[in-house]
Amino acid sequence: MIKVYTSSVIDAPxxxxxxxxxxxxxxxxxxxxxxxxxxxxxLAADKIGCVRNFRLKDGGVIxxxxxxxxxxxYQCSYSILESPMGVTNYVATLKLTPVTDGNRTFxxxxxxxxxxxxxxxxxxxxxxxxxxQAGFDSLKVLLRR
Amino acid sequence: MIRVTRSxxxxxxxARVWEVLRDFNSHWAWHPAVGExxxxxxEAPDQVGCVRNFFLKDGNHIxxxxxxxxxxxYVSTYCILDAxxxxxxxxxxxxxxHVTDGDRTFWHWQSTFDVPRGREQEFEALVGKGVYxxxxxxxxxxxRRGAVAAPAPVRSPASxxxxxxxxxxxxxxxxxxxxxxAVMAPGPNEVRIRQTAxxxxxxDVYVRKGLYRMIQPPAAIGMEAAGVVLDVGxxxxxxxxxxRVAYACPPPGAYATARTMPADQVVVLPDxxxxxxxxxxxxxxxxxxxxxxxxxxVRPGQALLVHAAAGGVGLLLCQWAKALGAKVIGTVxxxxxxxxxxxxxxxxxxxTRDYRFAREVKNLTQGRGADVIYDGLGREAAAENLEALAFxxxxxxxxxxxxxxxxxxxxxxxxxxxxxxxLFHYTAERALLQEIAWNVFKALRSQTIRVxxxxxxxxAAAAEAxxxxxxxxxTGSVVLLA
Numbered sequence: 001m002i003k004v005y006t007s008s009v010i011d012a013p014x015x016x017x018x019x020x021x022x023x024x025x026x027x028x029x030x031x032x033x034x035x036x037x038x039x040x041x042x043l044a045a046d047k048i049g050c051v052r053n054f055r056l057k058d059g060g061v062i063x064x065x066x067x068x069x070x071x072x073x074y075q076c077s078y079s080i081l082e083s084p085m086g087v088t089n090y091v092a093t094l095k096l097t098p099v100t101d102g103n104r105t106f107x108x109x110x111x112x113x114x115x116x117x118x119x120x121x122x123x124x125x126x127x128x129x130x131x132x133q134a135g136f137d138s139l140k141v142l143l144r145r
Numbered sequence: 146m147i148r149v150t151r152s153x154x155x156x157x158x159x160a161r162v163w164e165v166l167r168d169f170n171s172h173w174a175w176h177p178a179v180g181e182x183x184x185x186x187x188e189a190p191d192q193v194g195c196v197r198n199f200f201l202k203d204g205n206h207i208x209x210x211x212x213x214x215x216x217x218x219y220v221s222t223y224c225i226l227d228a229x230x231x232x233x234x235x236x237x238x239x240x241x242x243h244v245t246d247g248d249r250t251f252w253h254w255q256s257t258f259d260v261p262r263g264r265e266q267e268f269e270a271l272v273g274k275g276v277y278x279x280x281x282x283x284x285x286x287x288x289r290r291g292a293v294a295a296p297a298p299v300r301s302p303a304s305x306x307x308x309x310x311x312x313x314x315x316x317x318x319x320x321x322x323x324x325x326x327a328v329m330a331p332g333p334n335e336v337r338i339r340q341t342a343x344x345x346x347x348x349d350v351y352v353r354k355g356l357y358r359m360i361q362p363p364a365a366i367g368m369e370a371a372g373v374v375l376d377v378g379x380x381x382x383x384x385x386x387x388x389r390v391a392y393a394c395p396p397p398g399a400y401a402t403a404r405t406m407p408a409d410q411v412v413v414l415p416d417x418x419x420x421x422x423x424x425x426x427x428x429x430x431x432x433x434x435x436x437x438x439x440x441x442x443v444r445p446g447q448a449l450l451v452h453a454a455a456g457g458v459g460l461l462l463c464q465w466a467k468a469l470g471a472k473v474i475g476t477v478x479x480x481x482x483x484x485x486x487x488x489x490x491x492x493x494x495x496x497t498r499d500y501r502f503a504r505e506v507k508n509l510t511q512g513r514g515a516d517v518i519y520d521g522l523g524r525e526a527a528a529e530n531l532e533a534l535a536f537x538x539x540x541x542x543x544x545x546x547x548x549x550x551x552x553x554x555x556x557x558x559x560x561x562x563x564x565x566x567x568l569f570h571y572t573a574e575r576a577l578l579q580e581i582a583w584n585v586f587k588a589l590r591s592q593t594i595r596v597x598x599x600x601x602x603x604x605a606a607a608a609e610a611x612x613x614x615x616x617x618x619x620t621g622s623v624v625l626l627a
Contacts, residue, residue: 005243005245006245006246007242007243007244007245007246007251008244008245008246008247009154009244009246009247009249009251097152097251097253098150098152099152099153099154099251100150100151100152100153100278101151101152101153101154101278101281102153102154104154106152106154106242106244106251106253108242128245133245133246136246
């Protein structure tokens with residue numbers, strides 16, 4: 001089991017950041033790497049158990065299932081059902097915490113998963129930097145004050 | 146029930162922030178609202194269950210107990226036991242998290258508690274602003290202290306020249322030579338320091354003579370110095386370039402204008418301790434701290450015999466022991482030194498140049514003898530020390546200026562205890578080193594101990610400084626300026 005952890009500070013109130021990321025179908029709106037997304041089975045995007053089916057800009061298709069969503073804790077988690085990444089038992093959590101000093105947001109995004117040992121470091125880098133940090137960087141730009 | 150939450154981002158690696166916050170008694174050093182503080186019953190400040198007993202600078206008095214500590218999760222939880230403030234059921238948690246983006250630290254501080262009805266807002270502000278937000282700013286300042294001139298993250302040159310005092314052989318002061326030596330860039334877990342003041346200690350004489358086989362000549366000597374961090378190697382989290390720092394530890398090599406050394410024994414200096422003071426007090430002050438609080442825990446009313454009471458460690462022992470309420474008897478080699486010892490808390494300085502003192506010690510203690518003997522003399526004073534020791538007394542042999550003790554003294558004659566403390570064993574763990582060093586800085590701040598620096602020499606005159614020290618012509622601390 002590998003754990004990847006990435007965290008950042010976004011210069012916007014937690015409510016504003018949460019408004020962007022709580023929508024499980026909104027990846028194309030705030031990440032730089034998702035081309036299009038839909039929720040399967042016509043479920044609401046904040047219905048626990050719903051599946052988002054999205055296509056990356058590089059063509060890969062990923063299906064992820066919403067496992068938890070907490071407006072109280074600003075936190076959601078999800079698992080990967082299918083992907084071209086070669087990971088199994090992948091569960092990720094995105095969590096926001098208000099930074100009262102400056103009314104900013106501490107954002108954490110982490111994942112645990114299994115994969116072939118030879119691919120561990122490459123996957124850890126791609127997920128930690130290419131997905132999580134890239135997502136934070138684009139939120140920083142989107143929510144710039 | 147009120148809940149108060151404050152959080153902030155500290156621009157420092159999490160290990161550096163946690164090193165400070167995990168110490169339950171560090172708050173006096175960084176929190177602007179906290180005054181005098183101590184851990185009750187001499188417990189370690191990372192002992193779960195320990196109680197910190199402190200005053201706020203506004204005069205309020207608080208006792209807080211550490212309930213949980215996790216180095217894995219960077220969490221510390223504590224509660225108020227008693228306070229002169231009307232707060233009940235106060236439980237607070239400090240949690241740090243790593244901000245991977247920029248290697249910074251997120252600090253979350255939260256508490257719940259009850260106050261009298263109608264005073265909720267007042268206490269929300271007191272705790273949230275006064276304690277938590279004030280604490281964030283205080284810790285930022287604390288971590289920045291001395292780092293004003295921090296050079297930009299430009300790497301210093303790989304190696305640079307320094308002036309170093311080298312023992313070219315084992316022997317007298319004449320074996321010391323002043324030479325140029327290349328100082329390498331720091332490797333993993335190392336730090337390179339530009340040194341400004343170097344402490345001279347008797348151990349340097351032992352090393353130079355070869356009594357303590359800590360070097361193989363030609364090699365630099367010296368155990369203690371202060372200066373500014375030039376750069377750090379990989380894996381060093383508690384120091385930054387530009388930090389004012391000091392140390393007192395092996396390996397020898399402190400007599401230098403710059404050096405590269407293991408980082409774990411280097412501590413950051415508070416603003417109110419100058420480089421000269423630090424170089425004068427790190428080794429001797431930490432020695433005194435350990436001798437009086439750890440080797441033996443001195444209690445009020447105990448009779449102490451402090452040899453070389455006007456020497457570097459001796460003066461500090463006298464000052465600190467007096468503040469602890471002990472009765473301090475000292476030995477010195479001249480009337481001038483007796484006067485100096487008396488001014489520094491030694492109630493009964495005995496002038497002797499032939500190691501005869503037992504009879505007078507007994508006279509001064511109604512025949513009982515000394516409860517504790519702090520012995521830096523060794524062989525020549527051994528018989529008199531045994532004679533001067535009270536029944537069940539504690540003989541602390543921490544130096545051997547007149548030669549090593551030949552054999553184990555006949556402790557059975559007194560049911561005595563003999564200790565042979567070596568400072569570097571007490572400070573081997575970083576957390577303890579930090580605690581001991583901070584206790585010294587705290588004692589300086591409260592003027593429990595004072596450093597009177599009468600002997601300053603240029604680094605190049607190290608041999609002369611050794612001659613004076615060995616001729617017993619110095620009092621207090623001797624410092625070389627680099």
